[in-house]
Amino acid sequence: MSAGTPDGAPAPAPYALLFPGQGSQQPHMGAPWRETAQWDVVDDIARHSGMDVEHALLHADAETLRRTDLAQISVYAVSMMALAALRERWPGLPVVACAGHSLGEYSALVAAGVVSVADGARLVAARGTAMREAVDATPGTMGAVVGGTADGVRELVAGADAAGTPVWLANENAPGQIVISGSAAGVDAVAAAAPEHGMKVIRLAVAGAFHSPLMEPARAVLRRACATVAFRDAHTPVVANVDARAHLAGDDWRALTDEQMVGPVLWERSVRTITDGLGCRSFVELGPGKALAGMVRRIDKSALVTTVNTPDDLRRVAVTPAAV
Known part of the structure; x- marks a missing residue:
């Protein structure tokens, strides 16, 4: 596909796609997407997760969305709609890396072709439920x-x-x-x-001690869920939370997702892998909120970050010409 923009403008600079995690959820965050073609993704995610994703996106209040399993599947759904819309609007956008913060890493794996949207939904649902149960226990x-x-x-x-x-x-x-x-x-x-x-x-107003050994019971549940999923080699590198390295091999991700459950998210190092290692300083954050945009700007003041929370945000993407 051509790397040019739909209106014939200069080709955009290479981008990295970023995906937010739990904590970015907001009440009614699905409403701007309800009448778009991308809403079909919600039905797919609901079917494969076994959760009422539509209700969570359109009707759940802030307190309800603090529930770990609902928060995670809801954020995943918005990120998937934003990703689908981005690809439809800018099919030739050159992407050199994907990364996601905690939960967002599963969205990054979908964006890079490592897992399908359906398998991502299954993993996110299993992860969120297991983490909620671990919080109740410890x-x-x-x-x-x-x-x-x-x-x-x-x-x-x-x-x-x-x-x-x-x-x-x-x-x-x-x-x-x-x-x-x-x-x-x-x-x-x-x-x-x-x-x-x-x-x-x-x-922080969170439900539990995430990314710590107190999540060990959830780790075991996620490990079993990952055993049922096919992890393919990526078409775009995914920078992992746990080691801040870019990975292409699908076989890497069973161990990486396992460690991420109980280990720290090395987000600053991950961004520097993209900016310094891959030479990319243009980012698109796909999903609710703007937390990652703020972090990226603190890490590298020269970085350009566009957020896509709603369909209207797409007009701001792909306006930076590649350096000649």
Whole structure:
């Protein structure tokens, strides 16, 4: 397919596609898509996940959407509609990499051809349900650490853990934005120590201690779900959360998704793999919210990020000519 734009404008610069995770969900976020051709994707996802995705996208309130399984399948559905619309509107958009934050990694795998939309829906549904059950069995929480470095946060985490209040580093999102995860006592201990080191902890309104060993029961469930899915080799590299490396081999992803359940999301390093390693500084964030756009701009101020939350957002994509 041609890399040019539909109106004959100069070809766009190479792009990376980014997909948000849990926490980006919003009430009624499916409404702008309801009368589009892309809405058929919702029916497919509902059928393969066994969940009432339409109700979640159109009628669920904010409190209902905090439920882990509903939040995850809903965000996945919006990302899939946005991806389908992007491909229809800009079929020749050159894409050099895909990446997703936590849950968003499953959308990235679909975008890169590693799994089908249907298999992605099955995995997201199994993952969300398993995480919800793990939270019920072992309560926990998360907190955003502002103003510190990853190494500085690791020192605070080590001190809290040594004192018998388990907590782990969960996300390295961007400079000065680290997320910790673990027991409520562990997060409280880091919060108490943080001001002495020039940091502050903001407790997050999440259901549990995601990306920590407290998710071990969910890991086992996801492993069984992955065993039923065919992971194909990618047509576009996917940068993995757990090692910030670009992967093309489908066989890599059983182990990578397994580790992601209990390990940290190395988002800052993943973005740098795209910008520095692959030489791409134009991004499209596909899905609800603009959280990833903000992170990317903190990581690389020269990056250009377009967000596609609704069909109307598509007009802003593919306007940056490739460098000659």
